Amino acid sequence: MESISGLTADTIGATLSQVIPLLIGVSIGIVVLEVSLYYFLTRVIKTKHALAYTLLSPAVVALVLFLIYPLIFNVILAFSDLKRNTFVCYSPVARGRECELDHLYGLDYAINNFTQVFFRVRDGEIQRDADGNLVWGRLLRTADSTFPVLFGRTVVWTGVNVIFHFLGGLALALIMNQKIRFRGIYRSLIVIPWAIPTVIVGLTWRQEFHADYGFVNQVLTSLGMTKVNWLSEELPAFIAVIFVNVWLGIPFYMVMLLGGLQSIPAEYYEASQMDGANAWQRFKAITIPLLRPILIPAITLDVIWTFNQLNVVYLVTRGGPSEKTNILVSALYNAAFGESATQELGFAAAFSIVIFLILFVFAVVWITTSGGLKEVYDR
């Protein structure tokens, strides 16, 4: 069989024979679903929103099957004792084989899993130190990877990133909003980090922070400064990950804020200039308030995305050196699937729920106090 770089008629056929039936099946499924639902809603229930529900139904079905069901299953897993050596118990294929668990799901497992996120637990017993105080549990291997440490680092990570994203994006947007030549070319160049696949961004920057061969140190030494062991020391490694993520995030803010600036009518500035307002006063009284409807949703989304930014951390440092740059989500990934993994999936499920709840509570407080997302659903 003729093979060009792994591609043969067989492999092409194998992929297409999986994908084409799926696409046809999905299309037929959507049509059948919509027609029958529309008929049902107009003839049987007689709601005036029949068309709306019909148009929504494919999205609802997709979300229920592939998002809501896994989320519910995740909660169920938090009530299990699933780990590498008990996997046979939970897999239907392996039923009938030796299984050392007497029950698969139970409240005792859940209590154990959730306690383990915070405190040290051994054989179902919460451990205490000599004074009888509770001891923070290790989420990964090192003594440093406890919940408060990871949480604190995540807060710093999110705060620093969002501030730099905002300041960098705002500065670039303000400059780009001037009457400036080559604006289109600059815009195309500045959005490039956004377009490069994240895997390549992460792995390439990892190489660029290499102590001997990376260009960061080469530039530093050519400027007469000393080398930094970027990836093998705690603080430099953390700075390196933050740098990569700031570099990645600025284009999003620039694009959003530039769009907002361009929608502010020039007359406002002219009028205030006639009244004698200086540049700073104009910025404070016109630019910032009119950017607010864009800024608040952008910052909300950015906080959420940065808090959950697993890709950059995992690809640039793997959470290292010695698990010292992990944030909550990368600790979760490492605990469940990493090389040094405990592979306790029941515990990982509980841990993921805790992370989600932290973010959810923050978002609810932030959104209700800032009122920033009102326009999204009030219209």
Place this chain on the structure above:
Amino acid sequence: MSTVTKSAPSPDGSASSGFTIKQIRQGIAILLAAGGLLLTLLNGMNLAYLLIGAWVGLSIWKPYHGILVFYSLISIYPVLRVISIALRPSDSLLSRSLDIIPANATLNNIVALFQEEAFLLWIWNSFVITVSVSIMGVIIAATGAYAFSRWRFPGRRPALIFLLTTQMIPAGMLLVPIFVIVAQLNLSNSIIGLMLAYTTTAVPFSIWILKGYYDTIPVDLEEAAMVDGCNRLEAFWKVILPLSTPALSIVFLFNFLAAWSEYLVARVILQAGAVRTWPLGLADLIAQFDTDWGKYAAGSVFVTIPVLILFVWQSKYLISGLTLGSVKG
């Protein structure tokens, strides 16, 4: 500084009262560039001096352009670096040179990538997945978002808040159950599982962007079309969809980019390594003990350039597509 420039007479008619600030800055810029050129010639054609001189000069002459040029360079430098590593001969892959086009540039890495690795197969797998996901995502989101934009049906507000909430789900919260489900169903190493997972994660954000965009289109347009004899669906198809091209292309682009370069979910679902997408293939090239930077860089260039072209070509839509939805009125 800017007020001084503004109060100065117009650039061409200022000779009578000596030099204007603008002309002085221009002069300094030319001097710096010339100094850089001189240092370059004296130091064996080291272009760094010329570049630094010219850039400092530009920053003094036109500070805005100075900043933008600097930032643009930071943006594209890693891309140039990857290209340069891809072109290096295998004995100097770890060289410390900062040149963009290396000495003895060669295409050997690219040849090796295609001959020794199943690179085209990885690309093919990723391509099939990405295109299917982008199309399915846009179709599902386009109609769903229309319903959110035009009807005030019971359950609308909670549904919109739910869509926002999905953005807060950490990847691990989906990965753990998906890993178990896929293993239980014996679906590991099937691209179907990957496609369904990607489509679902793409839908909520797509609906958000599209709904915001539809909101800016006046309802009068559809009502006019319906007076002319269209029904609601025809009005959507013939009026709203064509007007929404910027938002639709943004959504397509986002879904395309997300699925094209997704790594962590693929790592978990396609564990055995029999079926691979390119992120898995390329990451494995440098995860092994003999890291192969040459092949990795060559592969990166091949997967990045088409996406970059697509992105830059669409970048005029980026601003209108992303922001129109969030600005009122």
